[in-house]
Amino acid sequence: MTVTSVHNPSHREALWEMEDAFERGDLISVFGRCTVDYEGRASSELGSGDRLVVLKPDGAALVHTDEGRQPVNWQPPGSEHRAAVREGRLRVVSTRTNPAETLTVAFEDVHQLSALTVTGGRDLDLHGSEEDLRTRILERPDIVEPGFEPTETERPSIAGPMDVFGVDADGTPVVVELKRRRVGPDAVGQLARYVRGLREELGINDSGFDGDSVGDADGDDGETPAVRGVLVAPSVTDRAAERLADHGFDHVALDPTDE
């Protein structure tokens, strides 16, 4: 038996079922008319209404209405659930410490209470993350540009760790910044800080002056800096495109979810 369910139980019956479910470590789902109070980092009150309350064996509690992805009230995992009948009504209290928080659900009417025994299958694998994108670039650097050779990831700099660092076909240092979604000017600023930091580190003047360094860009005059910046992202905002142009950085359009 993986589901125990009672419909329109008395508050006492609901309490018995709930205590049994706590004992078994079940996932509990309660649908009923209730008020909800929360006291802790903030405080809130929720008047009477029909809601779905989920109590998890790891201590998480969720109160959902018929709208929104977010629970209207909740308690994080690690909280402790207790149930009782006070003044003839089922009352569920979930508490945690650090910070001290209390969620109280007082039922006027329990429409349905279900205890769900959960078995296995908790393994998720997620693709399309920034981590995934970096792995793919290390495996096939040509998707950044032909001849690109990554040398380090998470290379430390005064502006923080750069996502990917390497050299291009001409041997010029390249800083690559990865973003998994459309970016605004802030990402360009981040890339600019890395490039600026690296130029300082290598003793290269911002204007592109090359003080005996690792290989100047070909033919160009002093305008071309000896460290390049490349932003890898599915797309950029107009403002970001302007700032990329200002800095002389390149944008590689690459969607992390594409193969």
Added chain:
Amino acid sequence: MTVTSVHNPSHREALWEMEDAFERGDLISVFGRCTVDYEGRASSELGSGDRLVVLKPDGAALVHTDEGRQPVNWQPPGSEHRAAVREGRLRVVSTRTNPAETLTVAFEDVHQLSALTVTGGRDLDLHGSEEDLRTRILERPDIVEPGFEPTETERPSIAGPMDVFGVDADGTPVVVELKRRRVGPDAVGQLARYVRGLREELGINDSGFDGDSVGDADGDDGETPAVRGVLVAPSVTDRAAERLADHGFDHVALDPTDE
């Protein structure tokens, strides 16, 4: 009747109940063994396991395991839910556009399916938020400091809107930044940008030089700037305290949940 529920239904029966529930605009709760696939901003696959799936009439979809406050997979409100039986199995697909995202739940076994008719009670009042904190300061400005008079909220500046703007007992302009929890150096940086922006606006030199302005701080030499910065937060990190001191800003310890 506010709850319709079937236990261990056939996949066809489950489909009928679900389609009826869609029609009625019910909140749907399904507990069963299923696999979950998500494609969109990222992509994920979830192997077979017992999970609680919630489908809301506003288009939100949630897939919960027995752990965590967060759903293991979800779809935001505004998505469209469809159900069908393919290869003898109940399959629920939730899609949305912009960004294009698809959540697919394929049930191997439906343990329980419930349709919940929700009525009323969506009014939450929350205290202890930043909004609430601002209201309290406007009602009783003395909790910032005696003699403080707020003049504007969300006052625009080149650095963005400041939380509260006003003048102190001496008539010196004061920028107040509100934070509802313990803050790090970033909040001080934010406040500093506001203060710097306002000084520029008023034609005051950063070093505190007063170019015919609204009332200099008493007695001090040129060190004291003619625009003050006050950070209201329950507490600050050590690093943040140093930066506050560097700028000559004040910290008012105020917990948004108090009072």
Added chain:
DNA sequence: CTGTTTATCTCGCGG
């Protein structure tokens, strides 16, 4: 234990 960073963040507001 605190502090930092990320997220399929969500959510609301303004241009």
Added chain:
DNA sequence: CCGCGAGGTAAACAG
């Protein structure tokens, strides 16, 4: 529609 900031953010991770 995009961009920005707040959240009882949650959650992973480093120190």
